[in-house]
Amino acid sequence: MPQLTDEAVTDEVTEATAPVHRAAGGEHDPGRPGTWMTPEAYGASRAALWTGAVVLVTDTDGRVLLQSVDYREDRLLPGGAVDAGEAPSGAAAREMREELGVEGRYPRGLAVDWIPAGAPGFAPGMRFPGEILHVYDGGTWSPEQTAAVRLPAQEITGIGFAEPADLPALMDAGDARRTLSALRARVNGGGTALLEDGRPTAPTALDRLGVLRTRRVPHHGTWHPGPAPAHLPVRGRSGWLFAPDGRVLLLIARATGAAHLPSPTAGPTTGAVPLGYRYTAPDAGGPPDRHGVHPRTAARLTAVGPAADPARARLLATPEQVRELSDWGPAGHHELAAVHAARARLSLPVPARTPLTELPQEGVRW
Structure with missing residues (x-):
């Protein structure tokens, strides 16, 4: 990490290190080491990303809760943007309250996904810079919990539970990958999965075998x-x-x-x-x-x-x-x-x- 302080240093910038120092954004100052940058230069060099939080809920049959919205055709997990100064878990709780009328806390993370700036589904006018999206565990809902949902007057038009294998047909491709990866992480019980564009960086056996990508055989007898x-x-x-x-x-x-x-x-x-x-x-x-x-x-x-x-x-x-x-x-x-x-x-x-x-x-x- 570049040196950001103004503390006195004894190392000298030599002719060999000066090009590295200048490439890092600093002026050739023989009183500072070659990696030194001003706070302004360092801040400008950092990537700016959106942050979001969603909640994965299943019913007692293992189906995933999805919601329909009035501004797009595909379906979504409950959740949304993390506001400035808000913790992701706090955003998850707020979104569940605003979108479904459900009070709760969601301390357990299932997945953290890095979504690249070039991901499809974002209008050019948004200037989408990429996003870090947190997926939290909303647990398994009973029929009574589902019946207690209260939708707002606008934005959320309905909810329903979907078979995991049907998610790619109902959701954006990246959303479906992320949801299936988070669901496998919950079943696996090995901790929070780290994802890049919905794909685990360290795939588990469930990920490698593609479990839940096809419909489960029903045994309802x-x-x-x-x-x-x-x-x-x-x-x-x-x-x-x-x-x-x-x-x-x-x-x-x-x-x-x-x-x-x-x-x-x-x-x-x-x-x-x-x-x-x-x-x-x-x-x-x-x-x-x-x-x-x-x-x-x-x-x-x-x-x-x-x-x-x-x-x-x-x-x-x-x-x-x-x-x-x-x-x-x-x-x-x-x-x-x-x-x-x-x-x-x-x-x-x-x-x-x-x-x-x-x-x-x-x-x-x-």
Whole structure:
């Protein structure tokens, strides 16, 4: 950083250092070091950027809250510009109050994005200099919280929740990238993501695999504990397979980013028990191949062998992370409760939310 003070110095500017000194904006003064600049010159050399703050809210099905506005066609996260002298988190709270009538504090940052001056979507007359945009975590809203929203008389024309995979079709491209990156950061639990034009500078496994870029497969059937009835058609078996730290095995399709629980036989296990099953009745709608029962097994993994299917990545995740990457409908919390009851029966710890870990191709043994 250039020297800005007027304190006396003993270093001399030599003929070798004088060009560097002059390039930094100073005059050739033999009484000052070569990097010295006046406060005015240094201030003029600094980049000026806008600052903004938005809030990411989801519903209990993992969909993202978007708002429609009267001045553009695409949709936005709640939020806006940070006023002069205002903290970004304070701006987030103010915007939520002004735009949605919601009081709250948003201390947890999900992402900080650097948006370059050349980013599309800004009219030339704005002279957009670039922006630092903070994305804060607004949590998961219940239906009652959503119903309590009160829109202002102008600007905000409506709100709605959107499937993460639909964001690129509903939002500006940069806004969609940023929102998906922030959502992955929230699921991952590894701290605030640093973004450049919506792209993480240090991509996580979820980012590298493009999780949530395609629509989640809906499993909205009712949840029932215990073994599945023999007279109902079985449409697919899956397992909650626990590692020793209480996390479970999760498969990610590399081509689509879709998340799936594995087969109950994905590795050698102990203590396997029927956990319960999902049941989708024929009159419930949806694809016919989803009608019937989808049994779940709980077991403790003793090893995961070498990867047999290169099309799928194998990750360890908490049960909550699995749920957040899945579309389970209203019965999701019942299944999650059954999963934790099975974990306790297997004498496994409650796993802390940590970044999802991709297992090596050669597998692991515990």
